[in-house]
Amino acid sequence: MPGPKPLDPSSSPRALLGAELRHRREQAGLTQDELGLRLFVSGSFIGQLEAGTRRMVPEYARLTDDILGTDGFFLRNCKAATKSKYPxxxxxxxxxxxxxxxxxxxxxxxxxxxxxxxxxxxxxxxxxxxxxxxxxxxxxxxxxxxxxxxxxxxxxxxxxxxxxxxxxxxxxxxxxxxxxxxxxxxxxxxxxxxxxxxxxxxxxxxxxxxxxxxxxxxxxxxxxxxxxxxxxxxxxxxxxxxxxxxxxxxxxxxxxxxxxxxxxxxxxxxxxxxxxx
The missing domain is CATH 3.30.870 (Endonuclease; Chain A)
Known part of the structure; x- marks a missing residue:
């Protein structure tokens, strides 16, 4: 089965967060389901965050920083990823x-x-x-x-x-x-x-x-x-x-x-x- 598609962190703020989330999760030895369990979301939701199809909101960013020990990285950067010209x-x-x-x-x-x-x-x-x-x-x-x-x-x-x-x-x-x-x-x-x-x-x-x-x-x-x-x-x-x-x-x-x-x-x-x- 092919692995996850490589992300281009420079393509968008959400791609940056997704690539970093995948890297930090794997570094911590957690599967998507295991991280999702700690965040009270599904493993597929974690996959969507990593792929850039879902946006990370402050609530999840704060918990992710606590779980993965990322010193506020996700909370600091999720604001740029949530800016949009749409309602x-x-x-x-x-x-x-x-x-x-x-x-x-x-x-x-x-x-x-x-x-x-x-x-x-x-x-x-x-x-x-x-x-x-x-x-x-x-x-x-x-x-x-x-x-x-x-x-x-x-x-x-x-x-x-x-x-x-x-x-x-x-x-x-x-x-x-x-x-x-x-x-x-x-x-x-x-x-x-x-x-x-x-x-x-x-x-x-x-x-x-x-x-x-x-x-x-x-x-x-x-x-x-x-x-x-x-x-x-x-x-x-x-x-x-x-x-x-x-x-x-x-x-x-x-x-x-x-x-x-x-x-x-x-x-x-x-x-x-x-x-x-």
Whole structure:
């Protein structure tokens, strides 16, 4: 079985902490499970910290320094690793997304952030914050578009999205914005850069009526799931919970239209918005 992938400590503060944590843990003769037991977390969580897919917070940094005898190193350095341009409830998920190998997402109401156009993202953020200064909205939009640059790579990550039909029908920003936004998704599908399937209204009740879901896998760390609500979000790594969410996603795929039929519906909806201008 191959060993852990070497980390480049210079690539980010989190990579530095991850590389140092792995080094200090192994130096102390502890497995990931053994260190996790002392920190009251799972061994897989320790693996995610070492791989840089999870961020170290002061609570864990303080305990880690005590357990490994690192003289405050992790507590001193974790602040730099937790700085983010994303909202607190989403920051860790966005950072994990940036190094994911696969991303599978169910979107019940809005086009997923990685697939949004600038105009669509601006309309969404303005709806969230109707009285915000334009500079604030500009910063939020820029951060979202920066996330979407992941798709500039020709193959990685693999993005597979299930879009509820409501995503196509909700006129976010007006007909012109919707025509452009759906056309953008269709273009990515036609270039074989993303897989997208539409969950039609006629499917009725389905396995994800509770809300949005994102599943991520990594080359050198355990998988993660992200679930969110109004101003809240949770990153999950419990194997049983992940298995349940994987089943949920599989059930969604079973109820969704095929990629070919989904592309036809997305392009038809985009054309209808063009005629609505």
């Amino acid at each position: 607190d409830h989403f920051a860790e998920a966005a950072e994990a997304e940036a190094i994911a190998q696969t991303i599978k997402e169910y979107a019940p109401l809005l086009i997923p952030g990685l697939l949004q156009t600038e105009a669509y993202a601006r309309a969404v953020f303005r709806a969230y914050q109707p009285t915000a200064m334009e500079e604030t909205i500009d910063e939020l939009v820029a951060a979202r578009l920066d996330r979407a640059r992941l798709l500039a790579h020709p193959t990685t990550p693999l993005l597979w999205a299930v879009l509820d039909e409501a995503v196509l029908r909700r006129k976010v920003g007006g007909a012109g914005v919707m025509a452009e936004a759906l056309g953008h998704i269709a273009a990515l599908m036609r270039r074989h850069r993303v897989i997208a399937q539409v969950l039609p209204f006629e499917a009725g009740a389905h396995a994800a009526l509770h809300g949005a879901l994102k599943l991520m896998t990594f080359s050198d760390a355990p998988p993660l799931a992200y679930v969110d609500g109004l101003g809240t979000g949770r990153l999950l790594d419990d194997p049983a919970t992940l298995a349940r969410h994987e089943l949920t996603y599989d059930l969604l795929l079973a109820s969704a239209l095929s990629p070919e039929a989904s592309l036809a519906l997305i392009e038809s909806a985009a054309e209808a918005y063009v005629h609505d201008l």
